[in-house]
Amino acid sequence: MERISADLLIPGDGDPVRNAVVLLEAGIIRYAGPAEEAPPGGVTETRAAVVMPGLWDCHNHLLGLTDLDTSRIATVPMPLRAARSVPDLRAALDAGVTSIREVGGLGVYLAQAVAEGSVEGPAIYASGSILSATGGHGDVHGLPLHWVADFGHSGGDFRLADGADECMRAVREQLRRNAKVIKVCASGGVLSELDHPIHQQFTVAELKAIVEVAGMADRVVAAHCHGKPGLMAALEAGVRTIEHGTYLDEEVCDAMRETDAVLVATRTVIDELMTDGTLPAPLMVKLKGVAEVHADAVALAHSRGVTLAMGTDIFVSGAGRPNSWGRNGRELAHLVACGLTPLEAIRTATANGPLTLGPQGPRSGVLATGYDADVITVAANPLDDINVLADPTRITGVWKAGRRVKAA
Template identity: 35%
Template sequence: MTTTRLINANVVDTRRGEILTDQEVRIQGGRIVEISDTPLTGEDDRTIDLKGHFLMPGLVDSHVHVTAITPNFALLETLSPFYVGAKSSELLENMLMRGFTTVRDAGGADYGLAKAVEEDSLLGPRILYAGNALSQTGGHADMRGPGQQTFEGCFCCAGLGRVCDGVSEVRRAARDEIRKGATQIKIMASGGVSSPTDRIDSTQFSIEEIDAIVEEATAANIHTMAHAYTARAINRLIPRGVRTIEHGNLMDEESCRLFLEHDAYLTPTLSTYDALAKEGVEAGMAAHLQQKVFDVLDAGGRALEMAHRHGVKMLYGSDLLGRMQRHQLNEFHLRKDVVPAAELIRSATCNAADAYGYKGDFGEVIPGARSDLLVLKDNPLDDINALTQPNEQLLMIMKAGRLYKNLL
């Protein structure tokens, strides 16, 4: 089995927010097997001198839509899944080249796309996928307009969600996504920006339906993530066992208390509102839907400040659509004036592994973890911009022990 030794590495300890100087790291079988501050003994197939640059785990984006080749979701559901898959390949490769070695897809990706990446048939980050997000009729994944009685596309092809109503239907839908390999279940639990008939301040699904979905995910030993904006939506979800709340722009102080009490995580997605406000219509979003962005745009920053002040654990999420996915690293810029660099790095590394139930599997440079690694020219703990300039800063990208970029 091939072994690689990295020498002269300054390792970013993501949990403690510290630098471990002058380390050696041995990699075998896609995993880190040894780390030492003294020279490692034994022969290796390959040695890479990091020359004092900064070694850290690959980044994790906890809210992506790798099949969202357009922000027009109604159009997306009419497109050939073969076409969408082909177009997604470019989005995936660009994510990897930005330093993201794992992404959690929040609706759209499936077993086939994840397997193609795992086999290196497609270049991209490892995909943890929800399959189709679960939505009630008229909910955030129901893309029928108010005058439509039927839909020309289907909810099983290239779309991001599926419609289900009632306890028995949602239970069956959750079980079906689990059968298809979902690593988490996504609940559309409030109104949203890109859906045509719901209001952002609505709650979606009954308590009984939410309980059924969470129960099925828990039985399968996977977690649930829920799209929710308002405090009213969030505060009914967290006590039900939902692990991560996506967006959360209109949360309140009680929401923060519940996050802490139930050990739940918040995934702010400021970058998508910034991008949609600036170029959403130009990128393909309907103008009347873009106006909904302004209902939550400024509130996102206030929610971020509130969550940080209360010590709510957060994840890094971008939620960008179509060509706007090029702004994936902008989330660091939008949070950096509120959240210190060490905590920002945790949100994009070890916090994600903890939230998903994969502690120690990725997000850290420790023995036993996946050898998903980045080498940066400068120290990201001193300046988070080291992570936002991949062309200038990112010297090496490794995923599962394979090099995808090496400028050393």
């Protein structure tokens, strides 16, 4: 049994506890609470300033790209991209991220490598290919259409599907690859060439077909969506999460609360791409339009009681590059800037993480008896300065399923 003693315990769900102890045994939390009530025991003892659940990043992509040009997904060899992604997983662990919901990329393949111990990384709950309408956000407009279609049929990172029957087939293909969540582009996006972020891209009938087939296998659907038409269509169809949600309004927020949908806002990608400034001019125009309203949308959703979960939309490989792995904790500071308290922001990255997976969600994200022993220790109190969680050097310890994978 391992014993972690801390000046402060942040449980993920509930109030912080001063002078606390967490006991880990066989991959499970056996106790988490006040030190004076803790049972005796603990072969190994760690002392820390703060102990809290491992972080969840609920929107990211293991693409193995070294720059922001996502069109290269279809032209860079998949084995090379997978090799580049292995250090990304290590970087995520070092940043305190113990679980990721990977919504399009190589995660379905890397999940098995992590689970079997071949690769060190967070637990991966992956979607397989992103489902897109022809000409939509998941299409590579600069390549011949049959190339893109063939790429999707051969297990690539995106899959074109038009009409309800083809949408159902595309979902079943992802289930065959053991996808834990289904990802669909319900609206246009920023990093695709010809589509507009506001435009709806799947019909309600197509979206309902996707949700129905996913639900038959206890999977939920994550809907990339910026514009209100796609947002309302996705919610009508029954998706579990809205990714981005840029142009949501009061009506959308009310619909999200009524359907118990979760917003994964992804402020990080917007900030990182705006700061980098290397996008081609047409894409930068789209990005600026999104950036101008997105922060207000997140603030509105929070004020209207919409459930939020942390997601970054990180997809670049290589330390120090814009929008690269290891920078995951920056999202929390963005959420605080949108009006969340530090404790509320931490909840989006802990207790709320498993909510984005529906029935596939593990018992994780909370320091409580019987939960998975995914735990981190932190050098200073993030309730005083949330930026502590954005600095991997301040994450002094990481335990995944009770095994220590990072030490100070």
